[in-house]
């Protein structure tokens with residue numbers, strides 16, 4: 281049965297760093313909705329053209345577009361054993377869709393890792409990242425909006441998964457190694473990995 285790990289965290293919480301480590305350790309791909317959107321933008325696909333205005337404004341892309349993009353990605357052969365999902369789901373309707381989507385693969389959400397980082401730290405980290413990332417949406421005004429969108433829409437998802445006994449809260453302000461250690465402990469407890 282494939283393993284599906286969800287990684288939650290605001291922009292700058294360390295999702296990219298920890299996903300790369302999980303990918304190396306468990307051999308399951310890092311599927312980041314933001315990266316997929318950026319790929320579509322770069323290739324100027326129909327989906328990219330549709331999503332561009334939302335992304336440039338720091339708003340969420342509509343659920344139907346987003347879910348279909350994730351479905352297509354999970355059907356690729358390298359995701360046969362599962363995936364680390366980063367940035368998806370971000371809304372309750374997306375989470376509900378995800379249950380049905382993973383059932384198509386005979387899987388389910390095994391654990392939700394939520395990286396907790398204070399807003400001041402997030403702003404500082406992404407300000408540094410903006411110097412080299414070249415991401416228009418890392419600029420201060422868009423970033424502040426992305427964090428606001430994250431806090432208002434995404435935190436309810438934690439309750440959704442907490443109620444289902446799947447939420448593991450990770451102290452994200454510690455060192456990368458320490459955070460990885462907390463994640464290993466959670467994977468063992470929740471997913472038997």
Ligand code: AMP
Nearest residue numbers: 313314334335339340341346367368370
């Ligand atoms: P990220 O790199 O995860 O911060 O995502 C960058 C942008 O892509 C977000 O600000 C949204 O515009 C869009 N996006 C990424 N994931 C989702 C999602 N699950 N639902 C809707 N929009 C998304």
